[in-house]
Amino acid sequence: MREEAVLRGSTAVVGVAESDLGEVGPGVSSLDLVGQATTRALADAGLALSDIDGLFCHSAFVQMPVVATAEYLGIRPRYSDSTAVGGSSFVAYLRHATAAIAAGMCEVALITYGSIQRSHGGLITSGAALEKSYEAAFRPRLPATAYALAAARHMHEFGTTREQLAEVAVAAREWARLNPVAFARDELTIEDVLGSRMVSSPLTIRDCCLVTDGGGAVIVTSAARAKSLRKPPVYLLGSGEAHWHKDIFQMPDLTRTAAIESGSRAYEVAGIRPSEIDVVEVYDAFTINTLVFLEDLGFCEKGEGGRFIEGGGIAPGGRLPVNTNGGGLSYCHPGMYGVFLIVEAVRQIRGECGERQVPNCRTALVHGNGGTLSSQVSAVLGDESTL
Template sequence: MSLRGKAAIVGAALAGCGEAHGKSAMEITVEAVHGALADAGVSLGDVDAIATCQPLDTLSGLTLAQELGLNPKFTMNNRMGGSSFLSHTLWAAMLLELRLADTVLICYGSNQRTASGKLMTALDLPTYEAPYQPMFPLSSYALAADRHMTQFGTTREQLADVAVAARAWAQKNPEAFIRDPLTREDVIASRLVSDPLRVRDCCLVTDGGGALVMRRAETAKDHPRPPVYLLGGGEGTTHRDISEMPDLTVTGAAQSGATAMKMAGVKPADIDVVQLYDAFTINVILFLEDLGFCKKGEGGAFVENGGIAPGGHLPVNTNGGGLSCVHPGMYGIFTLVEAVRQLRGDAGDRQIDGAELAMAHGNGGVLSSQVTNILGTESTL
């Protein structure tokens, strides 16, 4: 049974992005929920399944149901880090196709910036890594970046170009947290944090939340906004701890992307716009390779000199990504919201003309969990 085109996102919203002073993570989540429901023209009482993953609440599905006053038929709380929400869309599509639910709510919220100003994690350092006192998770990504540079000749300048491209997109997005000009030289001159990654190679620490409403395709056109259909999805899990990653230059995106595109019946060249989880600049290079947009080892050349910036050969992270727009701990849901906006034609100055196919890709753990969604307009069914 294929899930291609069986379910659609009919509502999407953001809330509290940047700094949401005085609001808890759950309050940001609930604000996003009500925004998405209003966008979909759906009442709260219609929701019969929820999926969430809150920053420090391991029972956040139960907390959310209580907070919203819901008695859902299904509650999903599978927690894989930032990739969780792109997995939630697949579970939602299955529930809807099997008619076990009619309206699925997917949501997230975090007050990471105003609550602490730094990354908050409920994870302990892995046993075999703790003695080396790495910066978690930063040093794990630095390890992957160093290996990629050593093995393929990827340069500091190419890593910097990922951050520069993200900032150029952010300057077109009034909701982006940082919109100041950024050059390759600025990135390279910024403070070294975990060699070879510097401050500007690292994602923001912000508040923010997002929510999506999903329903069956057969009713998707009954809502106020154009539906965005889930055409394909796939997952790939390779490890939990970076010390156990089979190959530091190959992620589970090679599996998740291939599965998603096979289901959708598309290839990388068909995709109009790409939203990648860019917690660090190396992520974008790795994912572009593993998802098939370029060959392994050629990601650096693919992104350099504005390759993924406005006017480049592939629009990537058109909202500014986690590097310049928003990153409240888990960024995955924001890839989906931006993809929806692009396919609806709602992205303002950063809109990609004629966008009909979008890829959203989430990363969880330390390159551990990869989940890919292919989304499309009605014309792609």
Template sequence: MSAENLRGKTAVVGVAQAGVGNCEGWQPLELMGLAVQGALDDAGIALHEVDGLCATTGSHYFASLSAAEYLGIQPSFTSCDMNGGSSFMSQLLQGVMAIEAGLCKTVVIAYGSNARSNGGNHAGLIETPEWEQLYRPRIPVTGYALAAARHMHEYGTTREQLAEVVVAARSWGAMNPEAFVQDKIDLETVLGAKIISDPLSVMDCCLVTDGAAAMVLVAKDRAKEYGKKAAYVLGSSSATTHRQIDQMPDLTTTAAVQSGERAYQMAGVQASDIDAIQLYDAFSINVILFLEDLGFCAKGEGGAFVSGGRIAPGGERPVNTNGGGISCVHPGMYGLFCMIEAIRQLRGECGDRQIQSAELALAHGNGGTLSSQATTIFGTEACL
């Protein structure tokens, strides 16, 4: 089973989000259940048909076991692999392989979190890296601030360019009725925000929200059985370089270089072919790093690339069209929401923020402190 042989063999036929924002009194599994039912309804598939489950929360060590029990199903394939926000792209590839191998027919990938209403408490599952504890870093912003500072030192990237990422995200969020923050903002306001880990301000950081998301994956030959336009999985790959930020080989280059190269190769496309770009923006520097590492611009040119509204509404290279983690939703982990926006763009369901004639979409996930990178490329039937 080679990577190229998996191209286009499976399709996402249902997606849903639930509880985005503040859901006082709701538990992660309850929110996840809403999203799973929403995704199944979107596809027109009954819960009892689900025989594959990939589940993650910030509150359960055995998330797939807890989720299966809560949903009342007994799947033949499960995964609760946890690499942080990139987990869902990795789980998607596992689902692709499981379906192709005949282990199951209908895979649900799901996430649920009450990170905001629960005060950011993840039951101790997110640990401070052992050898960094001595220095009492503010996790995770300190590590991303190191990467931002190094990028500024090496390439002349400016705080104004970081602020462009935030302004673009908030502009997209203002066009998305599901976004938690829908107010536009200007560069001066971002630049005047309180610095919390130099050079990153509070506005360079993602939201902390509640929220759940789910998607339904089936084999290509079943995709047309359902009412919604399918998005086919054309390419997918992940890569890791470190756990602790002090062990990152190069603070200005992430493993997205490797994950992106392999995903493009599997899909048979290149960066210039992508219509919709959805990147995990836990912090503003992420977008600049990933645009470079995924080949949308050269290394060191990310700051200039995002300037002048290029990635904002009306720009030539729209990025994070739902508002991203900075403006839409970030309930501890954002990767699944990132993929859902990519799929909705290919379906043409995004209203005022719709990218016209979108056929190819890239969703990129980030886990740990720039540690785990995972890239997935989706396409419409025309791309098969």
């Protein structure tokens, strides 16, 4: 970690934005949403499109995503990265952009994503798998079945209850009710979650993320340049990446993810303990994600996630603010969610979140997940006082 620690605080996020969210309707493409989000993020930073010389993006819906995105935006980046590790890719790009900037390969990096998944009729795949599937014979409903396996195992091994899992969805909805652009803002109770349509036992439809349209953009530059721009810089203090499997049947332990490694690496570089994190934004594609990641990222012991969450533990006013925009469960989830984790964390550190603002927020942990609990990427962000 010695070499990476040199990069601590060397870059900062200087602009963030969402596109239009929810259901954007016909005539709008995923690249249109990328364009909206990028234009808004540049305005947030006080930069121009011509300033972008590094492009980082991934898409299941666009061929050669960095090439297509650059063409659409009318830019000619000198450095591009389309690393594909699922929804965690965008958190990984924070780390990759920092390395590229430190190496002089680019100066202003754009991280972006857009999808019209809802307007296109729901779940979209990126095409037929080219490799043989050893899971297909069991007729799983992926990805829900994979996450249901993890939930069932956690319940069996640690006594986690359905009510505790439901509290994850209820907490997300309480945060979403404070977010004017969240997709789902009506009241949600534990009974509503338990009584909703079963998708893959033990997970009901309310344990599963939304299917929405949406795009996001994040602008990263050197700490030196960041100080002269429009908004207070939010620094990347540390990050880590890890993956132990691709398919769920190859997962070594259904209750433990590679977030154990990615989180510890991020904390080590940042020089920060979990107890020093003010707000947590984790990839909540399913309710079990939030519970397991809180354990693996050190906010409670393994097996204690259900008890940590219950009684409003991660809801507004609880012991730990988690997924303060409403998360993928209630705010938005357009196929891949990672970029939105960064957007919310940056806004919280800047103090821009209105009713849902966490008081005195100086640090945030952002954690991305890809595949079926497969790729895990963690990043610690902080304001100037944390340098």
